[in-house]
Amino acid sequence: MSESVLTAPKTSALPRGGFVRRRLRNPWRRPTILATITWGYLAWSLIPLVIAIAVSFNASRSSSTVHLFSLQWWWTDPSDSLLHDPELHSAVIQSLRLSLTTMAIVVPLGVAFALGIDRWHGRLATGANFVMLLSFVMPEIILGVSVFFVFSFLLKFVPLGSTAQILGLVTFQVSYPVIIVRARLLSIGKEYEEAAMDLGATPRQSIRAVLLPLLYPAIFASAAIVFADTIDDFVTVRYLSGPVSSEPLSVKIYNFARGQPSPAINAAATFMLASTIVVAFVAYLLYRAFTKGQRTGGLGDLATRL
Template identity: 55%
Template sequence: MSGVLGWWRDPWRRPWGLFLVTLLYLAWSLLPVLVAALFSFNAGRSRTVWQGFSMRWYYGDPLRSVWHDASLHTALTHTLWLGVVATAVTVPLGVAMALGLDRWRGPLPAGANLAVLVSFVLPEILVAVSLLFVATVLTTPLQLGTTGQVLGLVTYQLSYPVVIVRARLLTIGRDYEEAAVDLGASPAGAVRRVLLRMLVPAIFASAVLVFADVIDDFVIVRYLSGDSSTEPVSVKVYNTARAAPTPALNALTTLLLATSLLAVMVGFLAYRWFTRGEKDSRGLDVFTGEA
Protein backbone atom coordinates (compact mmCIF):
# COMPACT_ATOMS: atom_id res chain seq x y z
CA MET A 1 0.00 0.00 0.00
CA SER A 2 2.84 2.34 0.85
CA GLY A 3 4.39 1.66 -2.55
CA VAL A 4 1.18 2.70 -4.32
CA LEU A 5 0.94 5.86 -2.22
CA GLY A 6 4.61 6.63 -2.94
CA TRP A 7 3.98 6.26 -6.67
CA TRP A 8 1.05 8.70 -6.49
CA ARG A 9 3.20 11.21 -4.63
CA ASP A 10 6.15 10.86 -7.02
CA PRO A 11 5.08 9.09 -10.24
CA TRP A 12 8.47 9.75 -11.91
CA ARG A 13 10.42 7.82 -9.28
CA ARG A 14 9.47 4.55 -10.98
CA PRO A 15 7.92 5.44 -14.33
CA TRP A 16 6.26 2.09 -15.03
CA GLY A 17 4.07 3.71 -17.65
CA LEU A 18 7.07 4.88 -19.68
CA PHE A 19 8.68 1.46 -19.24
CA LEU A 20 5.54 -0.23 -20.58
CA VAL A 21 5.33 2.13 -23.55
CA THR A 22 8.97 1.40 -24.35
CA LEU A 23 8.37 -2.35 -24.26
CA LEU A 24 5.31 -2.02 -26.50
CA TYR A 25 7.26 0.12 -28.96
CA LEU A 26 10.13 -2.40 -29.11
CA ALA A 27 7.69 -5.28 -29.57
CA TRP A 28 5.82 -3.41 -32.33
CA SER A 29 9.09 -2.57 -34.09
CA LEU A 30 10.99 -5.83 -33.72
CA LEU A 31 8.29 -8.50 -33.86
CA PRO A 32 7.61 -8.18 -37.64
CA VAL A 33 11.35 -8.32 -38.30
CA LEU A 34 11.74 -11.45 -36.18
CA VAL A 35 8.78 -13.13 -37.89
CA ALA A 36 10.20 -12.34 -41.33
CA ALA A 37 13.58 -13.71 -40.27
CA LEU A 38 11.93 -16.84 -38.84
CA PHE A 39 10.16 -17.66 -42.11
CA SER A 40 13.45 -17.44 -44.00
CA PHE A 41 14.13 -20.84 -42.40
CA ASN A 42 10.77 -22.30 -43.51
CA ALA A 43 11.05 -25.62 -45.31
CA GLY A 44 8.14 -24.87 -47.66
CA ARG A 45 7.37 -22.06 -50.07
CA SER A 46 4.86 -20.37 -47.78
CA ARG A 47 5.78 -17.12 -46.07
CA THR A 48 2.86 -17.33 -43.63
CA VAL A 49 2.49 -21.04 -42.71
CA TRP A 50 5.33 -22.72 -40.86
CA GLN A 51 6.31 -26.01 -42.51
CA GLY A 52 9.45 -26.99 -40.65
CA PHE A 53 12.98 -25.73 -40.18
CA SER A 54 15.31 -25.76 -43.20
CA MET A 55 18.24 -23.87 -44.76
CA ARG A 56 16.64 -24.37 -48.16
CA TRP A 57 16.27 -20.70 -49.03
CA TYR A 58 19.83 -19.83 -48.08
CA TYR A 59 21.69 -22.50 -50.04
CA GLY A 60 19.65 -25.73 -50.16
CA ASP A 61 17.39 -24.98 -53.13
CA PRO A 62 19.44 -25.41 -56.34
CA LEU A 63 17.45 -22.74 -58.20
CA ARG A 64 15.76 -20.27 -55.86
CA SER A 65 18.03 -20.00 -52.82
CA VAL A 66 20.08 -16.88 -52.20
CA TRP A 67 23.29 -18.77 -52.96
CA HIS A 68 22.10 -20.14 -56.29
CA ASP A 69 19.71 -17.47 -57.55
CA ALA A 70 21.92 -15.13 -59.55
CA SER A 71 19.66 -12.11 -59.12
CA LEU A 72 19.50 -12.42 -55.32
CA HIS A 73 23.20 -13.13 -55.09
CA THR A 74 23.97 -10.09 -57.24
CA ALA A 75 21.69 -7.84 -55.16
CA LEU A 76 23.37 -8.86 -51.91
CA THR A 77 26.94 -8.48 -53.18
CA HIS A 78 26.10 -5.15 -54.82
CA THR A 79 24.60 -3.83 -51.57
CA LEU A 80 27.67 -4.80 -49.57
CA TRP A 81 29.92 -3.31 -52.24
CA LEU A 82 28.02 -0.01 -52.09
CA GLY A 83 28.28 -0.01 -48.30
CA VAL A 84 32.03 -0.58 -48.28
CA VAL A 85 32.87 1.87 -51.06
CA ALA A 86 30.53 4.63 -49.88
CA THR A 87 31.84 4.32 -46.31
CA ALA A 88 35.47 4.32 -47.47
CA VAL A 89 34.86 7.55 -49.40
CA THR A 90 32.48 9.32 -47.03
CA VAL A 91 34.31 8.95 -43.73
CA PRO A 92 37.71 10.43 -44.79
CA LEU A 93 35.95 13.30 -46.56
CA GLY A 94 33.78 13.91 -43.51
CA VAL A 95 36.76 13.89 -41.14
CA ALA A 96 38.67 16.33 -43.36
CA MET A 97 35.63 18.60 -43.64
CA ALA A 98 35.07 18.50 -39.87
CA LEU A 99 38.68 19.50 -39.24
CA GLY A 100 38.41 22.32 -41.77
CA LEU A 101 35.16 23.66 -40.34
CA ASP A 102 36.58 23.47 -36.83
CA ARG A 103 39.52 25.71 -37.75
CA TRP A 104 38.25 27.90 -40.56
CA ARG A 105 36.45 31.10 -39.67
CA GLY A 106 34.44 33.39 -41.90
CA PRO A 107 31.21 33.52 -43.91
CA LEU A 108 32.19 30.71 -46.31
CA PRO A 109 32.76 28.03 -43.64
CA ALA A 110 29.67 29.26 -41.83
CA GLY A 111 27.67 28.66 -45.00
CA ALA A 112 29.22 25.20 -45.38
CA ASN A 113 28.34 24.39 -41.79
CA LEU A 114 24.76 25.52 -42.42
CA ALA A 115 24.59 23.31 -45.52
CA VAL A 116 25.71 20.33 -43.45
CA LEU A 117 23.00 20.95 -40.88
CA VAL A 118 20.33 21.52 -43.55
CA SER A 119 21.11 18.14 -45.10
CA PHE A 120 19.67 16.48 -41.99
CA VAL A 121 16.22 17.91 -42.66
CA LEU A 122 16.37 17.86 -46.45
CA PRO A 123 14.04 15.14 -47.82
CA GLU A 124 16.02 12.26 -49.29
CA ILE A 125 13.70 12.03 -52.28
CA LEU A 126 14.53 15.63 -53.16
CA VAL A 127 18.24 14.79 -53.18
CA ALA A 128 17.58 11.67 -55.26
CA VAL A 129 15.48 13.50 -57.86
CA SER A 130 18.08 16.28 -58.11
CA LEU A 131 20.89 13.78 -58.64
CA LEU A 132 18.77 11.92 -61.21
CA PHE A 133 18.34 15.20 -63.10
CA VAL A 134 22.10 15.80 -62.99
CA ALA A 135 22.83 12.27 -64.22
CA THR A 136 20.32 12.25 -67.08
CA VAL A 137 20.26 15.85 -68.31
CA LEU A 138 23.62 17.47 -67.56
CA THR A 139 26.97 16.32 -68.88
CA THR A 140 28.80 15.32 -65.69
CA PRO A 141 30.74 12.31 -64.37
CA LEU A 142 27.57 11.32 -62.50
CA GLN A 143 25.98 8.47 -64.45
CA LEU A 144 23.29 5.96 -63.60
CA GLY A 145 24.65 2.76 -62.13
CA THR A 146 27.23 1.98 -59.49
CA THR A 147 29.17 5.22 -59.94
CA GLY A 148 26.06 7.36 -59.63
CA GLN A 149 24.86 5.41 -56.59
CA VAL A 150 28.19 5.82 -54.81
CA LEU A 151 28.35 9.56 -55.56
CA GLY A 152 24.75 10.02 -54.47
CA LEU A 153 25.23 8.09 -51.24
CA VAL A 154 28.42 9.98 -50.42
CA THR A 155 26.64 13.28 -51.04
CA TYR A 156 23.77 12.36 -48.75
CA GLN A 157 25.82 10.64 -46.01
CA LEU A 158 28.64 13.18 -45.73
CA SER A 159 26.95 15.20 -43.00
CA TYR A 160 26.99 12.30 -40.51
CA PRO A 161 30.76 11.98 -40.04
CA VAL A 162 31.10 15.78 -40.13
CA VAL A 163 28.70 16.25 -37.20
CA ILE A 164 30.03 13.28 -35.20
CA VAL A 165 33.70 14.23 -35.61
CA ARG A 166 33.00 17.90 -34.83
CA ALA A 167 31.25 16.86 -31.63
CA ARG A 168 34.33 14.83 -30.68
CA LEU A 169 36.58 17.80 -31.51
CA LEU A 170 34.58 20.00 -29.15
CA THR A 171 35.02 17.39 -26.42
CA ILE A 172 38.77 17.09 -26.97
CA GLY A 173 39.51 20.81 -27.21
CA ARG A 174 42.78 22.32 -28.41
CA ASP A 175 44.96 21.58 -25.38
CA TYR A 176 46.45 18.29 -26.60
CA GLU A 177 47.26 19.65 -30.03
CA GLU A 178 48.85 22.79 -28.59
CA ALA A 179 50.88 20.68 -26.17
CA ALA A 180 52.20 18.57 -29.05
CA VAL A 181 53.25 21.73 -30.91
CA ASP A 182 54.97 23.06 -27.77
CA LEU A 183 56.92 19.79 -27.57
CA GLY A 184 58.27 20.25 -31.08
CA ALA A 185 55.69 18.72 -33.39
CA SER A 186 54.67 20.55 -36.53
CA PRO A 187 50.99 21.56 -36.86
CA ALA A 188 50.44 18.77 -39.41
CA GLY A 189 52.32 16.32 -37.20
CA ALA A 190 50.22 17.28 -34.18
CA VAL A 191 47.06 16.61 -36.17
CA ARG A 192 48.35 13.30 -37.52
CA ARG A 193 49.98 11.91 -34.39
CA VAL A 194 47.73 13.30 -31.65
CA LEU A 195 44.42 14.61 -32.89
CA LEU A 196 43.55 11.89 -35.39
CA ARG A 197 44.33 9.18 -32.85
CA MET A 198 41.97 10.80 -30.39
CA LEU A 199 39.33 11.02 -33.13
CA VAL A 200 39.45 7.27 -33.84
CA PRO A 201 36.35 6.47 -31.71
CA ALA A 202 34.31 9.09 -33.56
CA ILE A 203 35.66 7.86 -36.88
CA PHE A 204 34.61 4.30 -36.10
CA ALA A 205 31.19 5.44 -34.93
CA SER A 206 30.81 7.41 -38.17
CA ALA A 207 31.84 4.42 -40.28
CA VAL A 208 29.33 2.13 -38.54
CA LEU A 209 26.51 4.65 -38.94
CA VAL A 210 27.26 5.35 -42.60
CA PHE A 211 27.66 1.67 -43.51
CA ALA A 212 24.44 0.62 -41.75
CA ASP A 213 22.52 3.49 -43.37
CA VAL A 214 23.93 2.86 -46.85
CA ILE A 215 23.03 -0.82 -47.02
CA ASP A 216 19.47 0.05 -45.93
CA ASP A 217 19.07 2.97 -48.33
CA PHE A 218 16.28 2.76 -50.88
CA VAL A 219 15.43 6.14 -52.37
CA ILE A 220 18.81 7.26 -53.70
CA VAL A 221 19.94 3.84 -54.93
CA ARG A 222 16.62 3.25 -56.67
CA TYR A 223 16.64 6.55 -58.56
CA LEU A 224 20.30 6.17 -59.55
CA SER A 225 20.31 2.46 -60.37
CA GLY A 226 20.99 1.38 -63.91
CA ASP A 227 20.41 -2.17 -65.13
CA SER A 228 19.48 -5.16 -62.96
CA SER A 229 23.11 -5.70 -61.94
CA THR A 230 23.01 -2.44 -59.95
CA GLU A 231 19.85 -3.27 -57.98
CA PRO A 232 20.66 -3.48 -54.25
CA VAL A 233 18.65 -5.55 -51.80
CA SER A 234 16.20 -2.76 -50.95
CA VAL A 235 15.27 -2.23 -54.60
CA LYS A 236 15.13 -5.99 -55.21
CA VAL A 237 12.71 -6.44 -52.33
CA TYR A 238 10.55 -3.57 -53.59
CA ASN A 239 10.41 -4.95 -57.13
CA THR A 240 9.56 -8.53 -56.14
CA ALA A 241 7.52 -8.15 -52.93
CA ARG A 242 4.17 -8.23 -54.79
CA ALA A 243 5.09 -10.98 -57.22
CA ALA A 244 4.46 -13.96 -54.89
CA PRO A 245 8.09 -14.25 -53.73
CA THR A 246 9.48 -17.29 -51.98
CA PRO A 247 11.06 -17.22 -48.50
CA ALA A 248 14.35 -16.65 -50.32
CA LEU A 249 13.46 -12.96 -50.17
CA ASN A 250 13.19 -13.29 -46.39
CA ALA A 251 16.57 -15.00 -46.35
CA LEU A 252 18.08 -12.18 -48.38
CA THR A 253 16.82 -9.50 -45.99
CA THR A 254 17.86 -11.59 -42.99
CA LEU A 255 21.42 -11.74 -44.30
CA LEU A 256 21.38 -7.97 -44.69
CA LEU A 257 20.05 -7.58 -41.14
CA ALA A 258 22.79 -9.87 -39.83
CA THR A 259 25.37 -7.77 -41.66
CA SER A 260 24.05 -4.58 -40.05
CA LEU A 261 24.13 -6.15 -36.59
CA LEU A 262 27.64 -7.45 -37.18
CA ALA A 263 28.81 -4.00 -38.28
CA VAL A 264 27.35 -2.42 -35.15
CA MET A 265 28.94 -5.09 -32.94
CA VAL A 266 32.36 -4.65 -34.55
CA GLY A 267 32.04 -0.89 -34.24
CA PHE A 268 31.11 -1.13 -30.55
CA LEU A 269 34.03 -3.48 -29.79
CA ALA A 270 36.41 -1.21 -31.69
CA TYR A 271 35.02 1.80 -29.82
CA ARG A 272 35.65 0.09 -26.48
CA TRP A 273 39.18 -0.83 -27.55
CA PHE A 274 40.15 2.67 -28.66
CA THR A 275 38.55 4.39 -25.66
CA ARG A 276 39.97 2.04 -23.04
CA GLY A 277 41.21 4.05 -20.10
CA GLU A 278 38.84 6.94 -20.76
CA LYS A 279 36.28 7.72 -18.08
CA ASP A 280 32.66 6.71 -18.86
CA SER A 281 33.50 5.34 -22.31
CA ARG A 282 32.75 1.63 -22.11
CA GLY A 283 28.96 1.57 -22.15
CA LEU A 284 26.70 0.90 -25.08
CA ASP A 285 24.81 4.09 -24.33
CA VAL A 286 28.01 6.12 -24.79
CA PHE A 287 28.71 4.43 -28.11
CA THR A 288 25.20 5.06 -29.42
CA GLY A 289 25.42 8.63 -28.21
CA GLU A 290 28.69 9.05 -30.11
CA ALA A 291 27.13 7.59 -33.23
Protein backbone atom coordinates in the same frame (compact mmCIF):
# COMPACT_ATOMS: atom_id res chain seq x y z
CA MET B 1 -2.16 23.03 35.62
CA SER B 2 -4.23 21.94 32.66
CA GLU B 3 -2.91 19.39 30.26
CA SER B 4 -2.80 20.43 26.67
CA VAL B 5 -4.11 17.84 24.35
CA LEU B 6 -2.21 17.65 21.09
CA THR B 7 -4.46 16.76 18.24
CA ALA B 8 -3.20 15.75 14.83
CA PRO B 9 -4.09 18.12 12.06
CA LYS B 10 -6.89 16.96 9.89
CA THR B 11 -5.85 16.00 6.40
CA SER B 12 -8.20 16.99 3.72
CA ALA B 13 -9.00 14.52 1.01
CA LEU B 14 -6.98 14.89 -2.16
CA PRO B 15 -8.86 16.91 -4.70
CA ARG B 16 -9.51 15.67 -8.15
CA GLY B 17 -6.25 15.46 -10.05
CA GLY B 18 -4.24 14.81 -6.89
CA PHE B 19 -2.88 11.56 -8.30
CA VAL B 20 -1.42 13.34 -11.30
CA ARG B 21 0.09 16.09 -9.13
CA ARG B 22 1.54 13.51 -6.76
CA ARG B 23 3.14 11.70 -9.68
CA LEU B 24 4.57 14.90 -11.10
CA ARG B 25 5.87 16.03 -7.69
CA ASN B 26 8.53 13.26 -7.69
CA PRO B 27 10.56 13.44 -10.94
CA TRP B 28 12.85 10.59 -9.82
CA ARG B 29 10.13 7.97 -9.59
CA ARG B 30 10.09 4.98 -11.88
CA PRO B 31 8.67 6.16 -15.24
CA THR B 32 6.14 3.37 -15.62
CA ILE B 33 4.11 4.93 -18.40
CA LEU B 34 7.20 5.97 -20.38
CA ALA B 35 8.76 2.52 -19.95
CA THR B 36 5.54 0.87 -21.15
CA ILE B 37 5.41 3.08 -24.25
CA THR B 38 9.11 2.43 -24.97
CA TRP B 39 8.84 -1.34 -24.67
CA GLY B 40 5.64 -1.32 -26.70
CA TYR B 41 7.35 0.63 -29.49
CA LEU B 42 10.34 -1.72 -29.46
CA ALA B 43 8.07 -4.76 -29.62
CA TRP B 44 6.06 -3.20 -32.46
CA SER B 45 9.29 -2.55 -34.38
CA LEU B 46 11.09 -5.84 -33.68
CA ILE B 47 8.27 -8.37 -34.01
CA PRO B 48 8.17 -8.08 -37.86
CA LEU B 49 11.94 -8.62 -37.93
CA VAL B 50 11.64 -11.70 -35.74
CA ILE B 51 8.89 -13.07 -38.00
CA ALA B 52 10.98 -12.45 -41.15
CA ILE B 53 14.00 -14.16 -39.58
CA ALA B 54 11.91 -17.15 -38.51
CA VAL B 55 10.28 -17.48 -41.94
CA SER B 56 13.70 -17.38 -43.63
CA PHE B 57 14.51 -20.68 -41.88
CA ASN B 58 11.12 -22.21 -42.69
CA ALA B 59 11.24 -25.26 -44.95
CA SER B 60 7.76 -24.60 -46.32
CA ARG B 61 7.14 -22.09 -49.09
CA SER B 62 4.01 -20.89 -47.30
CA SER B 63 4.55 -18.72 -44.25
CA SER B 64 1.39 -20.13 -42.64
CA THR B 65 2.97 -23.59 -42.46
CA VAL B 66 5.94 -23.78 -40.10
CA HIS B 67 8.65 -26.42 -40.54
CA LEU B 68 11.70 -25.20 -38.69
CA PHE B 69 14.71 -25.46 -39.05
CA SER B 70 15.92 -25.41 -42.68
CA LEU B 71 18.53 -23.62 -44.78
CA GLN B 72 16.58 -24.22 -47.97
CA TRP B 73 16.09 -20.54 -48.75
CA TRP B 74 19.67 -19.66 -47.84
CA TRP B 75 21.76 -22.05 -49.96
CA THR B 76 20.49 -25.65 -50.11
CA ASP B 77 17.79 -25.02 -52.72
CA PRO B 78 19.55 -25.23 -56.11
CA SER B 79 17.40 -22.57 -57.81
CA ASP B 80 15.39 -20.41 -55.38
CA SER B 81 17.83 -19.90 -52.51
CA LEU B 82 19.61 -16.66 -51.75
CA LEU B 83 22.94 -18.12 -52.82
CA HIS B 84 21.79 -19.70 -56.09
CA ASP B 85 19.21 -17.19 -57.28
CA PRO B 86 21.21 -15.10 -59.78
CA GLU B 87 19.18 -11.92 -59.25
CA LEU B 88 19.36 -12.02 -55.45
CA HIS B 89 23.01 -13.07 -55.53
CA SER B 90 23.86 -10.13 -57.78
CA ALA B 91 21.80 -7.77 -55.58
CA VAL B 92 23.68 -8.87 -52.44
CA ILE B 93 27.04 -8.23 -54.09
CA GLN B 94 25.85 -4.84 -55.37
CA SER B 95 24.60 -3.83 -51.90
CA LEU B 96 27.91 -4.76 -50.29
CA ARG B 97 29.84 -2.98 -53.05
CA LEU B 98 27.84 0.23 -52.64
CA SER B 99 28.02 0.15 -48.84
CA LEU B 100 31.74 -0.54 -48.56
CA THR B 101 32.71 1.91 -51.32
CA THR B 102 30.52 4.67 -49.89
CA MET B 103 31.91 4.08 -46.40
CA ALA B 104 35.50 4.13 -47.67
CA ILE B 105 34.92 7.47 -49.43
CA VAL B 106 32.61 9.22 -46.97
CA VAL B 107 34.42 8.60 -43.68
CA PRO B 108 37.85 10.09 -44.63
CA LEU B 109 36.12 12.90 -46.51
CA GLY B 110 33.86 13.66 -43.55
CA VAL B 111 36.74 13.60 -41.06
CA ALA B 112 38.78 15.99 -43.21
CA PHE B 113 35.77 18.26 -43.67
CA ALA B 114 35.08 18.28 -39.91
CA LEU B 115 38.70 19.18 -39.18
CA GLY B 116 38.52 21.98 -41.73
CA ILE B 117 35.27 23.40 -40.32
CA ASP B 118 36.76 23.27 -36.83
CA ARG B 119 39.63 25.48 -37.96
CA TRP B 120 37.74 27.83 -40.27
CA HIS B 121 36.33 31.10 -39.02
CA GLY B 122 33.79 33.57 -40.33
CA ARG B 123 31.13 33.08 -42.96
CA LEU B 124 32.87 30.13 -44.61
CA ALA B 125 32.52 27.94 -41.52
CA THR B 126 28.93 29.10 -40.97
CA GLY B 127 28.01 28.29 -44.57
CA ALA B 128 29.68 24.88 -44.40
CA ASN B 129 27.84 24.02 -41.19
CA PHE B 130 24.56 25.11 -42.77
CA VAL B 131 25.16 22.94 -45.85
CA MET B 132 25.94 19.91 -43.68
CA LEU B 133 22.83 20.39 -41.55
CA LEU B 134 20.71 21.03 -44.65
CA SER B 135 21.73 17.74 -46.27
CA PHE B 136 21.23 16.01 -42.93
CA VAL B 137 17.61 17.12 -42.45
CA MET B 138 16.55 17.24 -46.10
CA PRO B 139 14.07 14.49 -47.09
CA GLU B 140 15.87 11.79 -49.00
CA ILE B 141 13.33 11.73 -51.82
CA ILE B 142 14.09 15.38 -52.62
CA LEU B 143 17.81 14.66 -52.69
CA GLY B 144 17.26 11.53 -54.79
CA VAL B 145 15.18 13.37 -57.39
CA SER B 146 17.65 16.28 -57.43
CA VAL B 147 20.65 14.02 -57.97
CA PHE B 148 18.73 12.14 -60.67
CA PHE B 149 18.12 15.40 -62.57
CA VAL B 150 21.77 16.37 -62.16
CA PHE B 151 22.99 13.13 -63.76
CA SER B 152 20.25 13.16 -66.40
CA PHE B 153 20.67 16.74 -67.67
CA LEU B 154 23.92 18.25 -66.38
CA LEU B 155 26.36 15.36 -65.94
CA LYS B 156 25.30 13.22 -68.87
CA PHE B 157 28.75 11.66 -69.10
CA VAL B 158 28.02 9.83 -65.80
CA PRO B 159 25.66 6.98 -66.69
CA LEU B 160 23.01 5.78 -64.31
CA GLY B 161 24.25 2.74 -62.42
CA SER B 162 26.91 2.01 -59.84
CA THR B 163 28.93 5.19 -60.39
CA ALA B 164 25.90 7.47 -60.13
CA GLN B 165 24.64 5.54 -57.09
CA ILE B 166 27.95 5.92 -55.27
CA LEU B 167 28.13 9.65 -56.02
CA GLY B 168 24.55 10.13 -54.85
CA LEU B 169 25.11 8.13 -51.67
CA VAL B 170 28.31 10.05 -50.91
CA THR B 171 26.42 13.33 -51.30
CA PHE B 172 23.75 12.20 -48.88
CA GLN B 173 25.93 10.32 -46.34
CA VAL B 174 28.82 12.77 -45.93
CA SER B 175 26.89 14.79 -43.37
CA TYR B 176 26.91 11.92 -40.84
CA PRO B 177 30.69 11.74 -40.21
CA VAL B 178 30.99 15.53 -40.39
CA ILE B 179 28.41 16.10 -37.65
CA ILE B 180 29.59 13.20 -35.46
CA VAL B 181 33.31 14.06 -35.71
CA ARG B 182 32.55 17.75 -35.28
CA ALA B 183 30.70 17.01 -32.04
CA ARG B 184 33.66 14.93 -30.86
CA LEU B 185 36.05 17.78 -31.66
CA LEU B 186 33.95 20.19 -29.62
CA SER B 187 33.99 17.81 -26.65
CA ILE B 188 37.78 17.29 -26.87
CA GLY B 189 38.68 20.97 -27.04
CA LYS B 190 42.03 22.48 -27.98
CA GLU B 191 44.00 21.43 -24.88
CA TYR B 192 45.53 18.27 -26.33
CA GLU B 193 46.72 19.92 -29.53
CA GLU B 194 48.13 22.89 -27.66
CA ALA B 195 49.92 20.63 -25.19
CA ALA B 196 51.37 18.57 -28.04
CA MET B 197 52.70 21.69 -29.79
CA ASP B 198 54.15 22.91 -26.48
CA LEU B 199 56.11 19.63 -26.42
CA GLY B 200 57.58 20.41 -29.83
CA ALA B 201 55.14 18.76 -32.21
CA THR B 202 54.22 20.36 -35.51
CA PRO B 203 50.53 20.97 -36.30
CA ARG B 204 50.54 17.95 -38.61
CA GLN B 205 52.13 15.75 -35.96
CA SER B 206 49.65 16.91 -33.33
CA ILE B 207 46.76 15.93 -35.60
CA ARG B 208 48.23 12.56 -36.61
CA ALA B 209 49.59 11.41 -33.23
CA VAL B 210 47.24 13.09 -30.75
CA LEU B 211 43.98 14.25 -32.30
CA LEU B 212 43.18 11.33 -34.61
CA PRO B 213 43.46 8.67 -31.85
CA LEU B 214 41.03 10.75 -29.81
CA LEU B 215 38.66 10.84 -32.79
CA TYR B 216 38.61 7.07 -33.29
CA PRO B 217 35.31 6.57 -31.38
CA ALA B 218 33.56 9.11 -33.62
CA ILE B 219 35.21 7.70 -36.75
CA PHE B 220 34.13 4.11 -36.04
CA ALA B 221 30.64 5.24 -35.10
CA SER B 222 30.43 7.19 -38.36
CA ALA B 223 31.60 4.18 -40.37
CA ALA B 224 28.98 1.91 -38.76
CA ILE B 225 26.17 4.44 -39.31
CA VAL B 226 27.14 5.07 -42.94
CA PHE B 227 27.33 1.34 -43.71
CA ALA B 228 24.01 0.58 -41.98
CA ASP B 229 22.23 3.48 -43.66
CA THR B 230 23.68 2.70 -47.09
CA ILE B 231 23.02 -1.03 -47.21
CA ASP B 232 19.28 -0.53 -46.71
CA ASP B 233 18.97 2.72 -48.69
CA PHE B 234 16.15 2.59 -51.20
CA VAL B 235 15.19 6.04 -52.49
CA THR B 236 18.55 7.28 -53.77
CA VAL B 237 19.71 3.99 -55.28
CA ARG B 238 16.29 3.40 -56.85
CA TYR B 239 16.36 6.70 -58.74
CA LEU B 240 19.97 6.21 -59.84
CA SER B 241 19.68 2.55 -60.86
CA GLY B 242 20.62 1.75 -64.42
CA PRO B 243 20.74 -1.82 -65.69
CA VAL B 244 19.33 -4.71 -63.67
CA SER B 245 22.80 -5.59 -62.39
CA SER B 246 23.00 -2.22 -60.59
CA GLU B 247 19.91 -2.85 -58.46
CA PRO B 248 20.89 -3.46 -54.82
CA LEU B 249 19.12 -5.77 -52.43
CA SER B 250 16.66 -3.16 -51.11
CA VAL B 251 15.37 -2.41 -54.62
CA LYS B 252 15.25 -6.11 -55.48
CA ILE B 253 13.21 -6.90 -52.37
CA TYR B 254 10.77 -4.11 -53.27
CA ASN B 255 10.39 -5.38 -56.84
CA PHE B 256 9.87 -8.98 -55.70
CA ALA B 257 7.36 -8.01 -53.01
CA ARG B 258 5.11 -6.37 -55.61
CA GLY B 259 4.55 -9.73 -57.28
CA GLN B 260 4.64 -13.23 -55.87
CA PRO B 261 7.56 -13.05 -53.46
CA SER B 262 9.93 -15.93 -53.03
CA PRO B 263 10.71 -17.08 -49.46
CA ALA B 264 14.32 -16.27 -50.25
CA ILE B 265 13.37 -12.58 -49.80
CA ASN B 266 13.12 -13.20 -46.07
CA ALA B 267 16.62 -14.67 -46.16
CA ALA B 268 17.81 -11.56 -48.03
CA ALA B 269 16.22 -9.27 -45.44
CA THR B 270 17.81 -11.32 -42.65
CA PHE B 271 21.16 -11.00 -44.40
CA MET B 272 20.81 -7.20 -44.48
CA LEU B 273 19.99 -7.14 -40.78
CA ALA B 274 22.86 -9.50 -39.90
CA SER B 275 25.32 -7.43 -41.97
CA THR B 276 24.35 -4.28 -40.10
CA ILE B 277 24.73 -5.99 -36.71
CA VAL B 278 28.11 -7.48 -37.65
CA VAL B 279 29.47 -4.13 -38.84
CA ALA B 280 28.25 -2.41 -35.67
CA PHE B 281 29.88 -5.11 -33.54
CA VAL B 282 33.18 -4.88 -35.44
CA ALA B 283 33.12 -1.08 -35.06
CA TYR B 284 32.59 -1.53 -31.33
CA LEU B 285 35.54 -3.95 -31.08
CA LEU B 286 37.76 -1.53 -32.99
CA TYR B 287 36.60 1.28 -30.74
CA ARG B 288 37.54 -0.76 -27.67
CA ALA B 289 40.92 -1.67 -29.16
CA PHE B 290 41.94 1.84 -30.20
CA THR B 291 40.63 3.63 -27.13
CA LYS B 292 41.97 1.19 -24.56
CA GLY B 293 44.29 3.65 -22.88
CA GLN B 294 42.49 6.93 -23.48
CA ARG B 295 40.47 6.88 -20.27
CA THR B 296 43.57 6.57 -18.10
CA GLY B 297 46.24 8.29 -20.16
CA GLY B 298 45.12 11.92 -20.18
CA LEU B 299 47.58 14.66 -20.98
CA GLY B 300 50.42 12.82 -19.26
CA ASP B 301 51.07 10.36 -22.09
CA LEU B 302 51.37 12.95 -24.87
CA ALA B 303 55.17 12.80 -24.78
CA THR B 304 55.09 9.05 -25.51
CA ARG B 305 52.82 9.57 -28.54
CA LEU B 306 54.99 12.23 -30.18
